[in-house]
Amino acid sequence: MAIVLRFIDAEGIIQERLLDLVHVKDTLSATLKSSLWKVLLQYQFDVYKICGQGYDGASNMRGEWNGLQALVRSECASAYYVHCFAHRLQLALVGAAKDVIPVNQFFTNLVFVINVVCGSSKRHDELEKQKSDEIRKLLELGEISSGKGLNQVGTLRRAGDTRWGSHYDSVVSLIDMFAATNLVLEGIMDDIDHATSTQRADADVAYNMIQSYEFVFILHLIKEVMGETESLSLELQKKSQDILNAMDLVSSTKVSLNNIRNEGWDSFLDEVTYFCKRHKIQMPDMNAQYISTRYRPRKKDLHVTFEHYYRVDLFIATLDKHLDELNSRFSDQSMELLSLSSSLASKEIDVDQICLLVEKYYSQDFNEQERIQLRHQLRLFNVDKAQNPRLSGISAISDLCRSLVKTQKRETYFLLDRVVRLILTLPVSTATTERGFSAMKRIKNRLRNKMSDEYLANSLVINVEREIAEKFDQDCIIDEFKNLKGRRAEL
Numbered sequence: 001m002a003i004v005l006r007f008i009d010a011e012g013i014i015q016e017r018l019l020d021l022v023h024v025k026d027t028l029s030a031t032l033k034s035s036l037w038k039v040l041l042q043y044q045f046d047v048y049k050i051c052g053q054g055y056d057g058a059s060n061m062r063g064e065w066n067g068l069q070a071l072v073r074s075e076c077a078s079a080y081y082v083h084c085f086a087h088r089l090q091l092a093l094v095g096a097a098k099d100v101i102p103v104n105q106f107f108t109n110l111v112f113v114i115n116v117v118c119g120s121s122k123r124h125d126e127l128e129k130q131k132s133d134e135i136r137k138l139l140e141l142g143e144i145s146s147g148k149g150l151n152q153v154g155t156l157r158r159a160g161d162t163r164w165g166s167h168y169d170s171v172v173s174l175i176d177m178f179a180a181t182n183l184v185l186e187g188i189m190d191d192i193d194h195a196t197s198t199q200r201a202d203a204d205v206a207y208n209m210i211q212s213y214e215f216v217f218i219l220h221l222i223k224e225v226m227g228e229t230e231s232l233s234l235e236l237q238k239k240s241q242d243i244l245n246a247m248d249l250v251s252s253t254k255v256s257l258n259n260i261r262n263e264g265w266d267s268f269l270d271e272v273t274y275f276c277k278r279h280k281i282q283m284p285d286m287n288a289q290y291i292s293t294r295y296r297p298r299k300k301d302l303h304v305t306f307e308h309y310y311r312v313d314l315f316i317a318t319l320d321k322h323l324d325e326l327n328s329r330f331s332d333q334s335m336e337l338l339s340l341s342s343s344l345a346s347k348e349i350d351v352d353q354i355c356l357l358v359e360k361y362y363s364q365d366f367n368e369q370e371r372i373q374l375r376h377q378l379r380l381f382n383v384d385k386a387q388n389p390r391l392s393g394i395s396a397i398s399d400l401c402r403s404l405v406k407t408q409k410r411e412t413y414f415l416l417d418r419v420v421r422l423i424l425t426l427p428v429s430t431a432t433t434e435r436g437f438s439a440m441k442r443i444k445n446r447l448r449n450k451m452s453d454e455y456l457a458n459s460l461v462i463n464v465e466r467e468i469a470e471k472f473d474q475d476c477i478i479d480e481f482k483n484l485k486g487r488r489a490e491l
Helices: 029-042 068-074 085-099 101-117 122-141 168-178 179-189 197-210 213-236 242-261 265-278 299-303 306-329 338-344 351-361 366-386 397-406 413-423 430-445 451-466 474-484
Strands: 002-008 016-020 053-055 081-083
Touching: 002 029, 002 306, 016 430, 029 068, 053 068, 068 081, 085 101, 085 168, 085 213, 085 242, 085 306, 085 474, 101 168, 101 179, 101 197, 101 213, 101 306, 122 179, 122 474, 168 179, 168 213, 179 197, 197 213, 213 242, 213 265, 213 306, 242 306, 242 397, 242 413, 265 306, 306 451, 338 351, 338 397, 338 413, 351 366, 366 413, 397 413, 430 451, 451 474
Parallel strands: 053 081
Antiparallel strands: 002 016
16 A cells, blocks of 8 residues: 655645655555554554545545444545546546447457457568658658658557556657558568468458458547547646546536537548558448448338448547546536635635635634634735735635745635645545556566565655655765664764
């Protein structure tokens, strides 16, 4: 279990630091809570000052009655739980993909194609060779320009449900390597001397898949949809992200997807048509009658054209599913705390709204006298903000916290500063924790597979928080070890 602390430092900057890595005998919520409390008390933290907690969506973590967040809330009333936004987005994308049958089958086919093409190092080398030849021909024709960092030879990337953004990377890589992939598959089908009949049959199936118009259509559709959510995914993985800004990014993504749904069909169809003509893929007559080949034809299919199928049943249906998933997993109504605190980043703070926020959610952090005084501080700050250029340019709640420190107004508006820090401490994602586990692969490798838990945790913390470790003076560390006990050899 990796433990990460999120806090606001003296300069008003959000910090996330890996504290420790703890070995747990099981993943029961009671065990996790006991281990968490033991570590925090060991480092002399006041556990009753916890004002936020973030995990993934597993039942042992988010359980309303017996989950870890509920056990922590039972002792720390202000430790509000936030389900990792990056996990929510990943679940929304995967859930939406599975709900539309052709899109669900597309991802299955995509995995099959990548496995056939990149099934061996020989095929991988052939893929790179074909891509290099393609780039050289395009340069000779003048269709692409040369330059530093341009026209690099890539490969096909595999997607994974637990890797954020991996589906988008997989789709983009196939579009970029489409021509080279076709040539590799053709080579496998024609290689009677070295390829087995099963390999040639798989290559034939994969070739027919990627040559179908429906596969190319969904390939570009997923690139379009996930391209809009990719920026959100990357932003949610930043350490310095505050929860209000994350909610704004989610709202902007919803608006962008809705605009594509209502106004983006013509430009999208033109892009798919251009791609098909470039790679000589046969396109259907959009005005012709469409009859499904997935199931027994129904009566209503007699009046459905190809344009209706691709526009309504695929394009609009896929976007609607993504919007529905985003609305259900990022529901503003589910967290009234966020909606009440949203005015902190606005041009003028809503005094009644912030006072209601404090009274309803942070009553234990403010006594009766402070709640009365907070109202006066908020009114005075609104006047000061309108007159002070250094405060009027605030666009995010994190900017407000830093501005209070820079302008030396933190002591004047100490209650407002406390509210802001409580909101900023709420975690957005578990990206820092995930990075800690990724770093474990570098620390606990094959040659150091038997290292103790304590040695592993200490090495991992130093590796993850290397910018702090680099400031250590090695001579001071040697002197400290020297003073612990007498040694025969001079350190």
